[in-house]
Amino acid sequence: MLGALANVDNADRVLEVGTGTGLISLMLAQRNPKAEFLGLDIQNAAFELTRRNFQNSIFNARLKNIQQDFKLFESSEKFDLIVSNPPYFEESDSSKDKVARQTIELNFEQLISKASVLLSENGIFSVIIPAEIGRDFIEIAGGYHLFLDRRVAIKGIENSKTKRLVLEFSLVENVIKESVFVIEKSPRKYSDQYLELTKEFHIFGK
Numbered sequence: 001m002l003g004a005l006a007n008v009d010n011a012d013r014v015l016e017v018g019t020g021t022g023l024i025s026l027m028l029a030q031r032n033p034k035a036e037f038l039g040l041d042i043q044n045a046a047f048e049l050t051r052r053n054f055q056n057s058i059f060n061a062r063l064k065n066i067q068q069d070f071k072l073f074e075s076s077e078k079f080d081l082i083v084s085n086p087p088y089f090e091e092s093d094s095s096k097d098k099v100a101r102q103t104i105e106l107n108f109e110q111l112i113s114k115a116s117v118l119l120s121e122n123g124i125f126s127v128i129i130p131a132e133i134g135r136d137f138i139e140i141a142g143g144y145h146l147f148l149d150r151r152v153a154i155k156g157i158e159n160s161k162t163k164r165l166v167l168e169f170s171l172v173e174n175v176i177k178e179s180v181f182v183i184e185k186s187p188r189k190y191s192d193q194y195l196e197l198t199k200e201f202h203i204f205g206k
Contacts, residue, residue, distance in 0.1 A: 002085055003027025004197050005152055005166045005181070006126040011035045011080035015118065017070050017111065018042075018084055022050035022063075027201060028083070029059040035081075039065035040073060071110055078120035084127050086111055108133075109140050116144040116171075124149065125169040131162040138167065147173040153180045157187070 003024040008014065008031050016025045019039035029037055039054070041047045047067035054063040086108060115125045125146060129137055131153070138148050146169035154164040162180075185191040 001154060001164065001181070002083055002126065002128040002166060003031075004201070005128075006081065006083050007124050007150070007168060008032045008035065008081055010122075011124075013077060013079045013120075014038070014081045014083065015075075015079040016040065016083050017115070018046075018086060019050040019065055020046050020085070022053040022065065024083055024085065025050075025063060026053065026057055026059065028081075029057070029062055030201060035062065037063045038079075039063070040068055040070055041065070042067065042069045070114055073114070073118075075118060078123065079118050080120050080123045082115045082119060082123065082125045084111060084115075086127060086129065108137055112137075112141050112146065113144050116141075116146050119146075119171060121171065123170065126166065127168075128154075128164055128166050131165050134165045134167065141167075141169050145171060147171070148176050149174050150177040151179075153178075155180065155182045157184045158182050158191075 004027060006024075006028060008028045011032060012035055014025070014028060014035050014037045016022075016037065016039045019025065019041045022039055025037045025039050029035065039050050041050060044067060047065060050065045054060055054065055057063060119125055127137070141148070148167060149170045150166070150168035152166040153162040154166065155162055181193060182191045183194050
């Protein structure tokens with residue numbers, strides 16, 4: 001969803017933190033034909049998968065990825081858009097899995113603090129997170145002078161609880177834009193809103 005919803009229109013340089021498969025960058029590259037993209041992932045498997053997907057893309061000239069810890073990443077140039085689908089931990093996760101993941105992945109404050117340094121003057125920091133941690137995320141961001149600019153509540157179905165939030169922050173305080181995005185109008189039937197948003201996307205290899 002982040003690849004379809006993030007505000008990429010005015011970006012020239014885009015950074016994706018934690019690429020996974022690289023799908024978010026691929027979707028954003030289709031939406032903005034002039035932007036240059038850099039993807040970061042600390043995990044070798046994700047780095048290799050993203051590299052292959054970028055190489056096989058028609059946008060490959062504008063796509064680059066590196067394997068690096070975001071906490072150690074430095075850049076002399078700022079980014080107009082920083083996007084991330086950061087890791088989070090469900091209560092059902094085993095303790096062993098939690099420890100393993102936390103040793104190699106960012107916590108939210110590390111992600112936010114680094115993004116605030118790398119963001120251009122008019123840049124946007126865009127994330128998708130579970131709804132229940134949205135308030136805490138916004139509070140942490142405020143501590144690094146990142147102001148909430150846009151909030152999209154994502155629901156699986158019309159009358160259900162909000163499951164995810166797309167939050168966008170900037171270094172300039174603006175009136176917050178709020179909206180609701182519904183994925184399905186009934187079980188297994190996509191909403192008109194979803195179909196309209198995603199109709200232009202190519203099918204990317206997994």
